[in-house]
Amino acid sequence: MDWVNAVVQGVLLGGLYALFAAGLSLIFGVMRLVNIAHGDLIVLSAYLALTVTTALGLSPLMALMIVVPGMGLIGYLLQRAILNRTMGEDLLPPLLVTFGLSVIIQNALLMGYTADPQNLQAGDIEIASVEVGSIALGVMPLIVFATAVVVIAALQWMFYHTALGRAFRATSDNQDIAQLMGLNRAHVFGLAMGLSLAVTALAGVFLGIRTSFDPAAGSARLIFGFEAVIIGGLGNLWGTLAGGVILGVAQTLGAKINPGYQILAGHIVFLVILAIRPRGLFPRIDG
Amino acid sequence: MSQMHVTRRTRLSTAVLILLVPILILLIAAPWWAGRADLRLMGEIALYMSLATLWNLLAGYAGLVSVGQQAYVGLGGYLFFALTMLAGIDPYVALPLAALAGAVIAAPVAVLIFRLRGAYFAIGTWVMAEVFRLTFAQVSSLGGGSGTSLSASIVRGMADGRSAREAMAWWLALGVAVLVIGSVVLFLRSRQGVALTAIRDNEVAARSLGIDIWRTKFIVYVVTGGLTTLVGCLIFLQKLRISPDAAFSVNDWTAFVIFIVVIGGIGTIEGPIIGTLVFFALRETMADLGTLYLIALGLVAIVIMLKAPRGLWGFFRDRYNIEIFPLSRRVTGLNKGA
């Protein structure tokens, strides 16, 4: 039963990882851009939420209403002011610029908030749980998992049933011809990044509620998000959810064997999948 | 009759190479004219220059952008400590042994992560470094999560007396730097090296010429891994202490190195060398600023990437068409008689 419990907790943890990964997956699908600062932006969202909750006395879940659009705006501006200049055939500029951003964000957070671990206090909901059979399901993890499913479903719907989604798909297919349709490429990319960071904001707030965070926490989050994307397969948001779940389960099972093995177990499962199914489990596009 | 011929040398490159001999002699004699602290600093510079040159070979020439070379730096440190303290091997034998082991380990790593492309490859290298870190943190005989120190007897066994040991550490660092830079120059002048540059410039065209891309990149990755491991041995020999976080630090062994190469000029031999000197000049003058220094570095790297992507050296090279290390072939004698 203990093992079943570990698997269930792993699945729910996978929801959080899927949220880390969804933003990453989205911008890779639309712009073929991999944002190395992605994990640090998740952590930035958590710190923003911290400031909002302390300054306005709101609960973290209420703070989402400010942080999500706020990060969305930051994403749009970041893309248009800086990242758009790196888009092109060469792979070095976006990689090195986002790496530079990562270092800047981490150290700016360090200066602004110190290295002390922080937490978002959501109150009683953090420890509330629901009994299913002999397994206790935390309400917060359930909410996170449900949010991941809803977000991914919403993104899928947006991609395939709205004009914006069409614009994303067309721009990702062929930037030049998409421009001929009257689509301003700079603006489309900005919207994609804005959307990505809005999802990232959700991930950051949930992260902050679930565990403590500090300025250096971004690297691990980037890696988990990245592993979820690769395991699930590129260009497939539902695949990313599956990838997150597999990663989460690998970690919780690893932790069951030995708490020190948790993260290593995730990495090992990732490497095994990379070895036997290099394109991931449900790939739709090639890297 | 035209007098054209193809040559690699330029007047500047010839001048510098002639100067190189007295410069090297001066550097070898450093233990006699440099103070203790300066000698340590110079050793650090030499080691960072090696790391930068190697990273540049990987990213600027082979197109393999790795943000995980700290895996081999840490590996080098741990292997050196393990070989000398646990296996009782002579330190001077442990060094080449560790380098070899690093190359051997890099091989299966390459097979795995070469399945990823572009930025995903980069993050994959980071994951590998994390795997190394977490693995070594489990090895209790090397101190587990808190690390361990290099035992005094090993250090004493390397040379007699403190100044001799410091001279030794410097000569080792200088030697490795010369080895690394020399190997890279020779490699790039070789057929393999030209193939690499061809791959960097146009992969499809290179393949159509029969160049085996995967194999060339594989060789470069493995050799770089081995040499980076060697540098790692020397870094931790200097520090006398190792821990998983210090050994596999992204900041120290990757962020700084990347900034050095980007600022100096990626894809050139001179770039990493110049970048290292600029980096250390900045560091010595801005040392007290801590995190602000890192933010400034990040900003400078971004600005350079956006405005002058070929770095300081790239800028000068394009502007004035100069080259110190004779790599490109030119046709001379064009103006006379042709």
Next chain:
Amino acid sequence: MRDPILTIDGLDAHYGDFQALYGVSLTVEPGEVVAVIGANGAGKTTLLRSICGLLRNTPSAIRWHDKPIGALRADQIAQHGIALVPEGRLLFPSLSVEENLIIGGQSGRTGPWTLERVYTLFPVLKERRNQASTSLSGGQQQMVAIGRALMSNPDLVLMDEISLGLAPVIIRQIYEALPGIVGEGLTAVIVEQDISKALSVSSRVYCLQEGRVSLQGHSNTVSREDISRAYFGV
């Protein structure tokens, strides 16, 4: 003589270090069909790409309704009412046939062309509206590409080698649809390798040779010898 809606004056175009067009000048009057012919590499596609903004240039090199547009972005020029049917069709693989057509109307310009009207022009597309656009035959894809351009209700449509890679019977079909397209005041510039087709649908013709205009004239009076000379630069 009405005022030309499109004037190109001394256009130079470069791809990096390589110069593709040298001082090209031409005019297009409202409602007419102008043909641009020339051998491979003569610069025809470069010319069209320059007009629709995929290649940026000096502002006054290209004038639209007497406004300088040479330096505008492609999406801005689309808003001005210039549409391109690109060489090789270049449909969006991730979009269905219908989605390709709908996105053609993205710029929101109004006019006679709607989805229904495109389906009336090319009925076979209506049957395949939800299929992946790349699963269609070459001729059908060409129809989608043309329909996509029309959906933006342009004032000028540029067609780049619409007969390329198509069977003669399909080419005939498409060219038979052309009057229905160009009829109501739509102006067209047609790039073609097939000289007789080009001359048959156009009122005036320009010939490009190695980036320069080597011949211009009225399609019904220009002689075969003149064309051969201009085409091959002899």
